[in-house]
Amino acid sequence: MLDPALLRQDLDAVIQGLSTRGYAFDRETYTKLEAERRVVIQEAEVLKAERNRVSEEVAKLKREKQDAEHLIVAQREVGQKLSALEAAEREAEIAFRAFLSTLPNVPDRSVPVGKDEHGNQETKRWGKPVAIENPKDHVDLGTRLSILDLDRAAKISGARFAVLKGLGAKLERSLVSFMLDQQTAAGWGEVLPPYLVLAESMYATGQLPKFEADLFKTHRGEDALYLIPTAEVPVTNLYRDEILPADQLPLRHCAFTPCFRSEAGSHGKDTKGVIRQHQFHKVELVAFAAPEQAEAELEHLTECAEAILEALELPYRRMLLCSGDMGFSSRKTYDLEVWLPSQNTYREISSCSWFGDFQARRGSIRYKGTEPKAKAQLVHTLNGSGLAVGRTWVAILENYQQPDGSIKVPKALQPYLGCDVIR
Numbered sequence: 001m002l003d004p005a006l007l008r009q010d011l012d013a014v015i016q017g018l019s020t021r022g023y024a025f026d027r028e029t030y031t032k033l034e035a036e037r038r039v040v041i042q043e044a045e046v047l048k049a050e051r052n053r054v055s056e057e058v059a060k061l062k063r064e065k066q067d068a069e070h071l072i073v074a075q076r077e078v079g080q081k082l083s084a085l086e087a088a089e090r091e092a093e094i095a096f097r098a099f100l101s102t103l104p105n106v107p108d109r110s111v112p113v114g115k116d117e118h119g120n121q122e123t124k125r126w127g128k129p130v131a132i133e134n135p136k137d138h139v140d141l142g143t144r145l146s147i148l149d150l151d152r153a154a155k156i157s158g159a160r161f162a163v164l165k166g167l168g169a170k171l172e173r174s175l176v177s178f179m180l181d182q183q184t185a186a187g188w189g190e191v192l193p194p195y196l197v198l199a200e201s202m203y204a205t206g207q208l209p210k211f212e213a214d215l216f217k218t219h220r221g222e223d224a225l226y227l228i229p230t231a232e233v234p235v236t237n238l239y240r241d242e243i244l245p246a247d248q249l250p251l252r253h254c255a256f257t258p259c260f261r262s263e264a265g266s267h268g269k270d271t272k273g274v275i276r277q278h279q280f281h282k283v284e285l286v287a288f289a290a291p292e293q294a295e296a297e298l299e300h301l302t303e304c305a306e307a308i309l310e311a312l313e314l315p316y317r318r319m320l321l322c323s324g325d326m327g328f329s330s331r332k333t334y335d336l337e338v339w340l341p342s343q344n345t346y347r348e349i350s351s352c353s354w355f356g357d358f359q360a361r362r363g364s365i366r367y368k369g370t371e372p373k374a375k376a377q378l379v380h381t382l383n384g385s386g387l388a389v390g391r392t393w394v395a396i397l398e399n400y401q402q403p404d405g406s407i408k409v410p411k412a413l414q415p416y417l418g419c420d421v422i423r
Contacts, residue, residue, distance in 0.1 A: 001103070001362045002103050002106065004096075014106060020111075022324050025103075029099060037095075040085060044085045047081055051082060054075045098209075106331070107331065108356075111321070116324050120320065121320045122318070123318050123320050130341075135342050136398075138274065145407070145422060149165060170417060176281060176283060179387060190254055192255065194228075195228050195258060195260075197233055201234065202226050207226075216262060227260035228259060230259050234257075236363065236365075239363075240364065245370070250288060254286075256282070259281070262278065275394060277390060280389070283387065294354055294382065305386040309349070316336055319335045320333075327351070327353060331354050331356040338395045349392060350384055351384060351385060352382075353384065357381075360381055406421050407421065
């Protein structure tokens, strides 16, 4: 959520920043809600002052043993009016915050202005794609090796699900272990969070209310529970409504979880194979930093995700997303794109984002120094895939395919998988 003070101090700058995302700010609604809120607050302040004045008069008359009944009646009337105003004030604040919750984050100054993915900028490229004559895609490779079964998955659960078998299942499991081992060795503390979360958790990270259509929702009695779309949600919410010690920052966690997405709005996109699934696995990196640490932390987090690709010797590139292609909550985002021979292009395998204090304000996540007069301040949150496991699985099959249809296993994974080739 954006800082309300920022809107009040420099509304034009906020509107301009949001316009680079293609977001049309509703100035009329904002002005109306802000005016209504201010009027109610001011009227309540006047009544509070009147209540205090009358209370002092009543106390004075009682000390002097004089009749104060007429003032007590007036005091009661003021109290009733104040109660009504306080209820109106709460309603006005709720309406104002509901409006704020629909506003995306303002892009950082370093973010290029652009309308869509065509405005993204390549900032790094690693590895050279190996020339493969007539490369097969992962569906063909996996099906022929009997390690991927999409037909039976569809029979069980419908479209956008997969069954991995034999060494295909073990490869997925090996990738998870390899990624967690690499990230914990790099200083990311591992956590295993719940996969079902309350609406408050989805709100804090920005999935609600805007993206409810993208979520799977279930119920426990009268309580709604959401299947997580990414470990970002539960791991960020570990510290919701808490104050972290400043000397613990940056605080870094990694987590393996299944992820669940309805893929609303993605009809016709990546319908073949396991690129875009309703259920998939990720190892996520989540960091909490002081504002002055945050931009450097984004670089560090991204490099840790890149280290997995480099260890697996998978060619990739880093893209700085333009303003019109970033996620709702992001202030700045790098996408890592891995080379897929069958598509003769790079495809996203990780998205690493810096949210500023956008999520922390929604979730009341703060930090505080040990100085006597230190005040609690909002942290900056960051997260990124380190990596999307299924897409890494796809990249290995396609980049390491051999002429006979077998798959060479990357050296870094051989101790985990227990073999050097899948055939």
